[in-house]
Structures are given as C-alpha cells and as structure tokens.
Amino acid sequence: MRFIKLHVGFLKKGEIKLVNNNILTVKNLKKYFITQQGIVKAVNDINFSIKEGEIFGLVGESGSGKSTVAYTIAGSYQPTEGEITYRNQDISNESKKRSKELKKEIQIVFQDPGTSLNPARSIYQILELPLKVHGIAKNRKERTEKVKELLKMVELPEDYIYKYPQMIGGGERQMISIARALATNPSLVLLDEPTSALDVSIQAKIINMLIQFQKDFNLSYLFITHDLSLMRNLASSVAIMYLGKICENASSSEFFKNPLHPYTQMLLSSIPVLTDEEERLKPKKIKSAGEIPSPVNIPPGCSFHLRCPMKMDVCFKKDPVMVEVTRGHFVRCHLFK
Amino acid sequence: MQRPLLEVKKLNLEFKVFGGFLKVLNNVNFTVMPKEKVGLIGETGCGKTTTMKAIMRILGMTSARITKGEILFKGRDILKMNEAEVQEIRRKEISMIFQDPTAALNPVFTIGSQFRNIIKYSMLSKENLTKKEMEARAIEILEKVMLPDPKRILKSYPIQLSGGMRQRVCIAMALLSNLDLLIADEPGTSLDVTIKDQILHLLNNLVKEKDISVILISHALGMIKNITERTYVMYAGSMVEVAKTADIFNKPLHPYSQDLIAAVPKLTGEGISQGIPGHIPDYLNPPPGCRYHPRCRYVMPICKVKNPPFFKVNEVHQVACWLFKKGGN
Numbered sequence: 001m002r003f004i005k006l007h008v009g010f011l012k013k014g015e016i017k018l019v020n021n022n023i024l025t026v027k028n029l030k031k032y033f034i035t036q037q038g039i040v041k042a043v044n045d046i047n048f049s050i051k052e053g054e055i056f057g058l059v060g061e062s063g064s065g066k067s068t069v070a071y072t073i074a075g076s077y078q079p080t081e082g083e084i085t086y087r088n089q090d091i092s093n094e095s096k097k098r099s100k101e102l103k104k105e106i107q108i109v110f111q112d113p114g115t116s117l118n119p120a121r122s123i124y125q126i127l128e129l130p131l132k133v134h135g136i137a138k139n140r141k142e143r144t145e146k147v148k149e150l151l152k153m154v155e156l157p158e159d160y161i162y163k164y165p166q167m168i169g170g171g172e173r174q175m176i177s178i179a180r181a182l183a184t185n186p187s188l189v190l191l192d193e194p195t196s197a198l199d200v201s202i203q204a205k206i207i208n209m210l211i212q213f214q215k216d217f218n219l220s221y222l223f224i225t226h227d228l229s230l231m232r233n234l235a236s237s238v239a240i241m242y243l244g245k246i247c248e249n250a251s252s253s254e255f256f257k258n259p260l261h262p263y264t265q266m267l268l269s270s271i272p273v274l275t276d277e278e279e280r281l282k283p284k285k286i287k288s289a290g291e292i293p294s295p296v297n298i299p300p301g302c303s304f305h306l307r308c309p310m311k312m313d314v315c316f317k318k319d320p321v322m323v324e325v326t327r328g329h330f331v332r333c334h335l336f337k
Numbered sequence: 338m339q340r341p342l343l344e345v346k347k348l349n350l351e352f353k354v355f356g357g358f359l360k361v362l363n364n365v366n367f368t369v370m371p372k373e374k375v376g377l378i379g380e381t382g383c384g385k386t387t388t389m390k391a392i393m394r395i396l397g398m399t400s401a402r403i404t405k406g407e408i409l410f411k412g413r414d415i416l417k418m419n420e421a422e423v424q425e426i427r428r429k430e431i432s433m434i435f436q437d438p439t440a441a442l443n444p445v446f447t448i449g450s451q452f453r454n455i456i457k458y459s460m461l462s463k464e465n466l467t468k469k470e471m472e473a474r475a476i477e478i479l480e481k482v483m484l485p486d487p488k489r490i491l492k493s494y495p496i497q498l499s500g501g502m503r504q505r506v507c508i509a510m511a512l513l514s515n516l517d518l519l520i521a522d523e524p525g526t527s528l529d530v531t532i533k534d535q536i537l538h539l540l541n542n543l544v545k546e547k548d549i550s551v552i553l554i555s556h557a558l559g560m561i562k563n564i565t566e567r568t569y570v571m572y573a574g575s576m577v578e579v580a581k582t583a584d585i586f587n588k589p590l591h592p593y594s595q596d597l598i599a600a601v602p603k604l605t606g607e608g609i610s611q612g613i614p615g616h617i618p619d620y621l622n623p624p625p626g627c628r629y630h631p632r633c634r635y636v637m638p639i640c641k642v643k644n645p646p647f648f649k650v651n652e653v654h655q656v657a658c659w660l661f662k663k664g665g666n
Binding site for chain 1 (some may be wrong): 371380480499501502529530531533534535537555557558559560562563586587596597598599600601602603604605607608609610611612613632647
C-alpha cells in the first residue's frame with residue numbers, strides 16, 4: 001500500500017547540492033494581471049520559503065492573492081517578476097517550459113472538487129491519466145492495479161473505478177483529487193483550500209488523511225486556507241496575506257501566541273470559537289471593520305490602513321517593509337521598527 | 338405556560354424522484370418560543386433548510402409532499418392555510434435570510450427598485466407612500482445595517498456590491514416589516530472571517546433591538562454559541578438533541594453531537610478528531626430504527642429496529658438516543 005519514493009529523475013542529474021533544507025523558496029515574486037480596469041497586482045513582492053517535510057500555511061481573505069501564489073508555483077501563470085526556486089533549481093517559468101520530472105514533483109489540489117474533476121471521465125480515467133503521462137505504470141494491467149492501490153490509500157472502495165465524479169459525494173470527490181495529486185509520488189503538494197467546501201466531519205477526515213500522507217511519504221505542503229483554527233492544528237509555519245503582500249510570517253506556535261500585525265489580530269479575534277479556553281487565546285477584541293478593497297485600486301502607503309485601528313500618519317504615505325521582530329518572526333507594519 | 342410562537346409537530350416530508358420517494362424529514366419536532374433565539378446545527382443534507390422552507394411554504398410543491406405532521410404558527414396550521422394567508426404571513430410575520438446573497442437578489446433590478454417592491458407589497462402598502470417616501474424608508478433601514486452611502490447603493494445593481502454588502506442588503510430587506518420570526522439560513526457561510534464577524538454582530542444587535550424570535554442555521558458553531566439560547570442538533574432528517582446552547586457545546590450527549598462538535602478544529606491546537614466514519618444515509622432507503630446507527634460507536638440491538646423518541650435529561654435538554662432511556666445504562 002505504501003508508495004516507495006523515487007527521485008530518480010532528479011538525483012541522477014547530480015544537480016542536487018543541499019545547501020539549505022528548503023524545498024521551495026519564493027523571492028520577490030510578483031504577478032500582475034492586465035485588465036480593462038487597470039493593472040491588478042494580485043501578488044506584489046512576496047518572500048517565503050518552505051522547508052523539506054513542512055506544512056506551510058498561507059492564510060488570507062478572498063481576493064488577497066493566495067490562490068495566485070499557488071497557481072504561479074504550479075506553473076499555470078508566468079511570474080511577472082521574481083524567483084521561484086525548487087530544490088536549488090530555478091522554476092520561474094511557465095508550466096509548458098518545465099520538464100516532466102518537475103511537473104511530477106509539484107502537484108496541486110484545487111478548492112472545488114466539483115469542477116476540478118472532468119464530469120465526462122470515470123474515476124478510473126481520472127486516476128489513470130497521471131500514471132500514463134508520467135509513465136509510472138507500463139501497461140493497462142499495471143495501471144489498473146495502481147489505480148486500485150490509490151483508491152485503497154484514500155479509503156474508497158475498489159468499485160469506484162466505474163463511477164463518475166457526479167455520482168459520489170463532495171468529500172469523496174476531494175479524496176479522488178488528492179489521490180490524483182499523489183499518483184505521481186510528488187514531493188511538494190499545493191493544497192488550495194481543499195476542505196473549505198466541505199462539512200466539518202468530512203474535513204476532519206480529510207485533514208487527518210493529509211497529515212498521515214505527509215508523514216508516510218515525507219511530503220511538503222503549501223496549505224492555503226482562510227480558517228485559522230484549522231491552520232493552528234496543521235501548519236508548522238504560517239504566513240498571512242493581505243492584498244498581494246505578506247503582512248506576517250512566523251512559526252505556528254509563535255504566531256498564535258504572539259500575533260503582532262493588527263490585521264492578524266483582527267483575523268484572530270473574529271474567529272467564532274466554542275470553548276472558553278479558546279476565548280482566552282484570542283487577542284483582546286479588535287473590532288473588524290471594512291472590507292478588503294479591490295486589488296485594482298490598492299490604497300497608497302500601507303494597504304491595510306483603511307481598516308487598521310492603530311493607523312498613524314506614516315501609514316498613509318509609506319508602505320512598511322518586512323522586519324524580523326524576534327528570530328523567525330517577520331512582520332510588515334510601521335508599529336515595529 | 339407561554340404559548341410557543343412556532344411549533345413543528347411530527348413533520349414528515351418526502352421528495353418524489355425517479356425511482357421512489359426520498360424520505361427526507363422524519364418526525365421533526367421543533368418549537369420556538371416568542372422572542373427566543375434558537376440555533377440549528379447539522380451536516381449538509383440533513384434537512385435544515387428543507388425544514389425552514391417547509392415552514393415558509395416555499396418548497397417546490399410539485400416534488401415535495403408532506404405526508405404527516407403540522408406546523409403551528411401562533412396556533413394556526415401553516416400547512417392548512419390557503420396561498421393568500423401564507424403570503425400574508427410571509428409579508429408581515431416571518432422573514433428569511435438566505436445563505437447566498439447573490440442568488441437572493443434579482444440581478445436585473447437595482448437595489449432601490451427591489452426595495453420599493455418589498456415596501457409596496459408589504460404591510461406598508463396601506464400607507465400609500467410616494468416613491469420618495471419609500472426611498473427614505475429604504476435609506477433608513479440601510480443605515481441601520483451600517484451600509485455607507487445608502488443613496489448610491491439604492492441606485493446600484495447587486496453585481497456592483499461586494500458579498501458582505503449584498504448580505505447586509507438582504508438583512509435590511511428581511512427587517513423592513515415588523516416581523517415576529519426571522520429565519521437566518523447560514524447568513525455568513527459564503528463570506529470571509531472578518532466580514533462574517535461583522536454580519537454576526539450586526540445581526541445580533543438588530544435582533545436584540547427588535548426583540549424578535551430567531552432561528553439561526555449555521556455551520557459555524559461558534560456563531561451559534563454567541564447568539565442563541567437553545568440549540569437543536571439535526572441528523573438525517575430528525576432532531577437528535579436539544580438543549581441550552583451552552584450545554585450542547587460543553588456536554589453534548591447524543592453520539593452524533595459529540596462527534597460533530599469534536600470535529601471542529603480548535604484554536605488551542607490539540608489536533609483534529611478522526612471525523613465521523615461513513616456518510617449521511619441514502620434517503621431513498623434510510624436505515625431502519627435510529628438513522629445514526631450505522632455510524633454510531635455505541636450501537637445497540639434496539640437501535641437497528643426502533644427509532645428513539647426524545648428522552649428528557651433535564652427541563653430543556655432532550656436526547657433522541659436509546660442510551661438515555663430511563664432505567665437503561
């Protein structure tokens with residue numbers, strides 16, 4: 001049942017010199033879209049890195065650009081500027097220019113399993129495609145075996161190979177998407193809000209499965225979500241995005257113990273919690289106000305100043321730079337200098 | 338004793354589909370007292386919205402049919418009323434806020450003209466308001482839901498507003514008349530955390546100010562905890578537990594309530610529960626006896642045969658589970 005990890009394509013080239021243990025480094029990444037209304041700065045100069053075998057959480061409201069980051073890393077978009085490095089190899093180019101081995105290594109799971117699976121293909125065909133493309137299984141018999149193995153891995157019955165996506169539930173569809181992503185033995189999986197469309201009971205099941213796979217196959221995850229409570233239970237480091245920029249980046253424990261950026265505090269204090277114990281963990285109530293502005297008209301200065309309860313004069317004029325407050329805890333706010 | 342405002346008694350509802358009937362609602366019992374805030378939780382597809390739509394009588398009656406039960410609103414059975422009487426209730430006494438504000442607003446009319454329609458056909462029509470007066474009324478209510486620049490909003494189309502603003506408009510529309518019962522069907526689900534928080538506060542304040550009854554349906558259990566006094570837990574078309582909201586979250590008794598509440602990720606970060614094995618039953622052939630028994634950890638022989646009635650734990654707290662039968666273990 002377990003997959004044996006093979007990095008043959010990569011190791012043989014002899015390119016790997018593990019200077020640092022980052023699987024992915026994003027440096028000054030920018031992605032602009034040109035629309036009729038103007039230039040949308042969806043991702044505007046962001047930096048972060050994901051360590052080998054780490055779950056990195058990227059959190060933000062809708063419209064903050066977090067999915068664009070995932071799509072750019074996956075190669076769907078050509079970055080406007082900046083550098084994406086995967087295991088010391090520059091991958092800041094579009095998907096069609098990437099090698100097959102690279103595509104095999106980085107896989108993505110989309111938010112809505114209803115639209116990310118082709119309704120005209122059976123589950124067998126869906127799971128068979130990556131095996132065929134990457135030549136993982138030679139003939140039909142081997143592929144069938146492998147598909148059944150994949151289904152077993154996500155705890156779905158074997159006879160699902162005859163079913164079509166619309167015949168199964170939303171949670172099961174997402175399991176199929178995950179199985180498809182894992183079919184190629186990837187090292188880095190980009191999870192774009194994989195459970196936000198699902199019920200809590202199904203979410204718990206999928207998250208547990210994802211954690212299990214991460215441990216079993218030593219995967220690294222870029223986990224995108226807007227649910228901070230979920231992030232607390234999952235990620236080892238967290239970055240908060242607002243209007244295309246990262247405002248705070250820290251290890252998970254530090255992040256929830258000592259949130260610094262006013263936006264982070266606002267997000268944390270607006271989580272509806274169940275127990276008194278959780279209530280104590282929340283920063284003192286910051287009233288959430290306003291909505292995320294349109295990314296076409298990003299306000300001058302710090303983009304958060306319109307909603308910030310602690311704004312100062314400088315916030316209207318100057319965009320703050322990222323500073324390291326304590327070791328590994330970065331924040332981009334004029335309050336910290 | 339006070340008479341309940343709304344009383345749903347043994348409601349059974351089926352949907353006709355190809356190949357049989359989907360037995361969706363199974364003996365739903367549900368009461369709302371005047372000025373009480375009631376929560377309703379459960380997984381997708383457990384019949385929460387269906388129950389609410391049955392109360393409003395807005396189910397497509399061609400495929401849905403109520404086989405048994407009654408819905409008493411102020412002592413009168415909504416199911417036995419004629420269309421005009423139901424319209425009267427919808428107009429004056431019960432309002433509903435839907436999950437998706439985008440689908441709830443008509444995309445081809447401006448917010449202003451939709452407001453005018455509501456004012457025209459609601460109880461206010463007697464007053465024979467002019468267009469200007471109607472506009473003033475709309476502006477007044479829009480200011481109450483904290484929307485900036487209401488004049489501009491009245492002139493815009495739903496697509497020109499953001500999701501949070503649209504939901505505020507829907508809340509404003511629901512609160513136009515002096516209603517007795519507000520049904521809020523997952524009012525924040527499609528919105529971001531910070532916006533959801535704002536909507537929740539707004540709703541809470543308005544409801545307190547108006548002093549009306551509320552039924553709040555939500556997946557965000559934290560939201561239920563903050564607003565409601567009493568909470569029902571629903572599973573596969575039946576109510577399985579009812580208690581004071583604090584009791585439901587602190588000591589849930591029904592195995593399903595326990596599993597559901599444990600599945601919510603906590604901010605304290607002690608890990609995530611295993612979730613609930615299996616899935617919601619097929620309504621075409623629901624399991625006999627208790628509908629939760631195929632997924633239950635404590636399943637007993639009786640569960641597979643007989644559907645449990647509500648057993649009283651205390652004044653308010655009732656559980657539909659054989660584990661709590663008096664004299665049993």
